[in-house]
Amino acid sequence: MDSDPEHIASPPGPGGSVVYFDGRSSRRRPVTLAFSDQLELHELQMAVVHWPYDDIRRADGPAGTLRLTCLTAPALARLEVRDAALATELTARCSRLDENAPGRGAAAIVAWSLAAAVSIITVILFGVPLAADRLTPLVPQSFERRLGDVADGQVRIMFGNKVCNDAAGQAAFTKLVKALRDAAGLDPSVQTAVLATPIPNAFALPGGKVYLFNGLLARAQDPDEIAGVLAHELGHLRHRDVTRNLIYNGGTSFLIGLLFGDVTGSGAMVFASRTLVTVSYSREAEQGADDFSIEVMRKLGRPTKPMGELLFRVTGKQGDKGLSFLAGHPLTEDRLRHMTEASRPASGPPLLTADEWQSLKTICKMAGAGKI
Amino acid sequence: MPIPPPLPRKLVCFSGDRAQFSRLVRRGTLLELVTVGFYRFWLATDIRRHMWSNTAIDSDAAEYTGRGKELLIGFLFALAILVPIYLAYFLIGLEVERFKAFASFPLFLFFYLFGQFAIYRARRYRLTRTVWRGVRFWMDGSGWAYAGRAALWGLMMIPTLGLILPSREAALERYKMQHCHYGDLQGGFAGTGKEFFKRGWWLWLLVVALIFGIAMFPVIAVRFQGYPETKLAPVLLLAGFVSMPFIYGAFKAVEWRWWISGIRFGEVRFEASLARRALIGLYWKVIGWFVLIAVSFGGYLFGSASVIARISHLPVAQLFTPGNQHANIPMLLLAGFGYLAFILVMNVVLRVYLLRDLWERLANSTTVHRIEAIDSVSARGDLASALGEGFADGLDIVGF
Numbered sequence: 001m002d003s004d005p006e007h008i009a010s011p012p013g014p015g016g017s018v019v020y021f022d023g024r025s026s027r028r029r030p031v032t033l034a035f036s037d038q039l040e041l042h043e044l045q046m047a048v049v050h051w052p053y054d055d056i057r058r059a060d061g062p063a064g065t066l067r068l069t070c071l072t073a074p075a076l077a078r079l080e081v082r083d084a085a086l087a088t089e090l091t092a093r094c095s096r097l098d099e100n101a102p103g104r105g106a107a108a109i110v111a112w113s114l115a116a117a118v119s120i121i122t123v124i125l126f127g128v129p130l131a132a133d134r135l136t137p138l139v140p141q142s143f144e145r146r147l148g149d150v151a152d153g154q155v156r157i158m159f160g161n162k163v164c165n166d167a168a169g170q171a172a173f174t175k176l177v178k179a180l181r182d183a184a185g186l187d188p189s190v191q192t193a194v195l196a197t198p199i200p201n202a203f204a205l206p207g208g209k210v211y212l213f214n215g216l217l218a219r220a221q222d223p224d225e226i227a228g229v230l231a232h233e234l235g236h237l238r239h240r241d242v243t244r245n246l247i248y249n250g251g252t253s254f255l256i257g258l259l260f261g262d263v264t265g266s267g268a269m270v271f272a273s274r275t276l277v278t279v280s281y282s283r284e285a286e287q288g289a290d291d292f293s294i295e296v297m298r299k300l301g302r303p304t305k306p307m308g309e310l311l312f313r314v315t316g317k318q319g320d321k322g323l324s325f326l327a328g329h330p331l332t333e334d335r336l337r338h339m340t341e342a343s344r345p346a347s348g349p350p351l352l353t354a355d356e357w358q359s360l361k362t363i364c365k366m367a368g369a370g371k372i
Numbered sequence: 373m374p375i376p377p378p379l380p381r382k383l384v385c386f387s388g389d390r391a392q393f394s395r396l397v398r399r400g401t402l403l404e405l406v407t408v409g410f411y412r413f414w415l416a417t418d419i420r421r422h423m424w425s426n427t428a429i430d431s432d433a434a435e436y437t438g439r440g441k442e443l444l445i446g447f448l449f450a451l452a453i454l455v456p457i458y459l460a461y462f463l464i465g466l467e468v469e470r471f472k473a474f475a476s477f478p479l480f481l482f483f484y485l486f487g488q489f490a491i492y493r494a495r496r497y498r499l500t501r502t503v504w505r506g507v508r509f510w511m512d513g514s515g516w517a518y519a520g521r522a523a524l525w526g527l528m529m530i531p532t533l534g535l536i537l538p539s540r541e542a543a544l545e546r547y548k549m550q551h552c553h554y555g556d557l558q559g560g561f562a563g564t565g566k567e568f569f570k571r572g573w574w575l576w577l578l579v580v581a582l583i584f585g586i587a588m589f590p591v592i593a594v595r596f597q598g599y600p601e602t603k604l605a606p607v608l609l610l611a612g613f614v615s616m617p618f619i620y621g622a623f624k625a626v627e628w629r630w631w632i633s634g635i636r637f638g639e640v641r642f643e644a645s646l647a648r649r650a651l652i653g654l655y656w657k658v659i660g661w662f663v664l665i666a667v668s669f670g671g672y673l674f675g676s677a678s679v680i681a682r683i684s685h686l687p688v689a690q691l692f693t694p695g696n697q698h699a700n701i702p703m704l705l706l707a708g709f710g711y712l713a714f715i716l717v718m719n720v721v722l723r724v725y726l727l728r729d730l731w732e733r734l735a736n737s738t739t740v741h742r743i744e745a746i747d748s749v750s751a752r753g754d755l756a757s758a759l760g761e762g763f764a765d766g767l768d769i770v771g772f
Contacts, residue, residue: 019432021506026555026749028432028505060425062387062433067425076506076751078435102417102439106403109414109440113407250462258451 017083020049023074031079033086035093041079051079056094058101066090068097120255128251129281136244141207144243148207155211162196162364164214169194169363172356177210179351180227183299184234184292192230196364200314204233206242214364220310223352223360227300228293228307228339235292241285248281286329294342301348308332308339383743384642386735388426388728396422397723401716412765413447414440419723424502427735430743437508438501438758446497446758447765454763457486481523486763488519492548493760499552500756510753513551515760521547533580538572539565541627545634554637555749562641563634572626578619582612617659621652632738639745646737654725654733661721669714676706 020031020041031049034040039056041049051070059078061067066087068079081087091097164170177192190208200215210233212226220226236242297304315332329335352360400415417440424436461482492515499509525540542565552559585608625648632644680703 023506024751026505026507026746026751028747060421060435062426062428063389065433067433067435074506076503076508078503078506080432102421106411106414109411110403110407113410116410117408254455254458 017081017086019080019082021076021078021080022046022049023077033081033090035089039090039093049073053093054096056097057099058097068094120258124252124255128248128255131251132244132248135247136240139240139243139247144240145207147242147246148205148209151205152209155205159195159197159199159213164194164196164364164366166359166363166366168356168359169361169365172352172360173212173363175356176223176227176351176360177230179300180231180234180296183296184231184238186234186238190234190237194363202229202233204236204242206240206246208237210234210237216310216314217361217363219313220361222306223350223357224297224302224306224346225310226360227302227351228297228304229310231293231296232289232307234296235289236285238292239285239288241289245282245285283330290330290335290338294339298342298344300351301344301346302351303343303346304339305336305343308336312336383430383740384735384738385428385431386423386426386732387428388422388732390724390728393419393422393728394720394724397720401720404719405712405716410444413443416440416443419727420498420501423728423731427731429504429740430746432505435503436501437503438498442758443761443765446760446762448762449757449759450762450765484526485516485519485523488522489515490760490763491522492518493756494764495548495760496756497758497761500753504554507555507749507751508753508755510553511548511551511756512553513547518544518547535576537576538568541565541631542568542634545631549635552637553753554746556752557638557640557746557749560636561634562636563630568627568630571630572623575619575623575626578615582615582619586612617655618652621655622648625649625651628734629737632734637746639742641741642738643741644734644738646734650733650737651730654729658721658725661725662718665714665717665721669710672710673707676710677703680706 018031018033020029020043021027022029029043029046031041031043031046034042039051039053041051051068051073055071055073057069057071059067059069061080064082064084066081068081068090069075070077070079081090173192173194177190181188181190186208190210192210192212194212194214194217196214198215198218199213200219202210202212202216204210210230212230216229217226293307294304297307311332330338396418397415400411400418403411404415417436417438420436420438424434427434492513496511496515499511502509522544525536525543528536529540542561542563545563546561549559549561625646628651629644629646632642632646635642
């Protein structure tokens with residue numbers, strides 16, 4: 001067959017089984033093929049087109065149609081062969097037909113993806129915590145204060161904006177905070193307030209704001225209990241935990257989102273894995289704030305056990321509910337144990353007199369009277 | 373020489389093999405799992421290659437020339453642009469919130485605009501990868517101009533309770549189709565909002581009545597407390613749920629038919645004869661699969677819990693309590709694995725029914741008029757980058 005240089009391989013005329021599109025116009029050209037040292041496409045109104053066999057590549061086509069393209073022809077020129085026998089004959093001559101065909105190399109994609117996943121996970125586990133630690137000192141205080149102002153506005157809206165300001169209670173609160181602040185070595189820009197909400201909680205906002213909720217005050221039996229909690233929050237301020245957490249959470253969310261991207265569709269998987277990763281991080285921060293609280297209370301010569309007791313009173317034994325390794329705080333019973341072990345008998349003067357403690361307890365009796 | 377059977381003499385025809393498609397999707401979905409999602413670019417490409425090359429117009433099949441690598445690169449570029457934007461968004465939001473809590477909400481508008489821009493540019497990418505008879509489709513016009521239009525029409529949707537939807541779709545489609553080209557042949561869109569409204573207003577009325585009915589139900593129930601009418605409550609609610617797939621299926625059929633029938637390229641005119649009921653069965657099949665897969669997922673969770681309980685000699689309830697980390701970490705892992713499998717199987721179902729089968733029904737109900745006007749079109753237009761698709765992926769936006 002190869003010895004025959006002008007072997008006419010397909011019937012001529014319209015209705016033929018070979019159609020050529022030249023890639024310059026959408027005209028359908030029924031062609032005849034000739035197999036010489038190159039593939040020749042013949043049509044009456046067109047100069048003979050030559051396609052070298054080694055330049056011919058397969059293009060996507062429907063079942064039953066062999067669709068070909070040629071590297072040296074216009075990019076969109078296509079030859080369509082709908083005759084099975086002719087297609088077989090042609091395929092036999094084109095040795096590089098399926099080179100650079102898409103849909104192959106899945107193994108390479110898998111390998112690269114796994115490498116990318118391993119690198120992202122490594123960054124999440126080691127790089128982001130490191131970056132958060134290094135970047136936090138670089139964040140200016142003015143930016144932190146701005147963050148705090150934003151959070152402050154939202155907190156006040158969420159909790160009804162009821163600041164407790166009974167005069168005697170406020171005096172006692174200020175005295176307590178000042179003692180703690182001095183011991184903690186924080187400057188007087190720290191702002192504190194008691195909010196009239198029944199939720200037993202306290203928290204610190206970036207830029208130096210500490211809120212104590214009346215719900216916690218109501219469950220407290222002793223100034224040392226409240227002092228420990230406030231010292232814990234001052235610890236968060238001192239360590240700039242909110243800023244560090246912001247950087248850390250932002251980084252991990254972004255990277256985990258990048259990793260799971262589209263597969264889950266809903267982001268539930270992203271949320272779940274993010275919880276697993278970030279929770280242990282915030283648990284470390286809580287541990288650090290507890291240690292800070294212990295240090296401050298010791299400086300003041302006050303016991304640390306009461307704080308643990310207050311927390312235990314509020315939450316009860318936590319080991320019985322929920323998934324422990326999903327808790328952002330260490331388990332209360334563990335904290336109580338830690339605080340009890342670290343506790344020293346009182347060696348300094350009480351932080352508040354009995355009268356002052358009574359005033360502090362009733363600081364919210366005129367709750368909702370106004371804003372600061 | 374044997375003469376092959378001629379391709380069916382239908383002007384538009386989808387002849388893809390369903391088993392082959394389903395195999396392709398199952399394999400791709402598995403690879404998506406193994407590659408933590410990165411395979412999505414290649415799977416999307418393979419799906420399009422299958423759909424395009426099995427769709428024939430006037431007995432010549434189309435071809436999709438896009439490649440997965442292009443989508444990956446587009447995604448990476450989009451990421452490089454989106455990350456600083458996200459950061460700037462965060463900082464601006466911070467500044468605005470400082471003046472008034474929760475005031476940063478209007479910034480969402482910016483991301484809405486960005487999403488519409490992505491939709492436009494993504495269509496442009498797909499179109500420039502679409503080849504038929506050796507000539508490619510292409511698209512000009514501005515993604516931002518389109519996004520502005522989409523946002524303005526979107527704002528008007530709210531006060532009109534969606535009644536303006538037909539006009540919105542007509543206007544946006546006109547913009548998109550007027551900037552579509554096949555070689556030197558310009559596209560156009562002849563569908564009008566009025567026509568769409570005429571075909572679908574009763575569906576809108578049904579949805580509004582349904583939402584109103586469900587919203588008002590507590591009020592009605594209180595008023596009729598103790599009367600036998602309240603026993604109708606679950607029946608009514610069930611009727612509402614059951615009617616949703618019918619309403620949605622009919623709406624989609626009306627919308628597709630209207631859309632296809634509006635497409636023009638020069639003198640070439642498309643027409644669809646899709647019946648209103650044509651797609652409802654597909655949605656019910658998907659719901660059926662969903663229930664089946666959800667039940668199996670539940671069974672799997674129960675099964676793995678009892679297996680772990682047996683191995684660790686603990687009562688099942690203790691698997692979910694802390695302290696037994698040797699028991700509940702495996703449970704969490706198994707549940708996570710099951711959840712992933714659930715999502716992935718559902719993805720296969722969605723792609724087979726709502727992509728392939730839907731496409732098949734649309735294509736096979738479509739005819740083309742004056743196809744001879746397209747016989748000698750000169751090639752024009754350049755390839756567009758996959759950046760738009762990257763944005764759509766990065767912003768989690770679907771649309772075309």
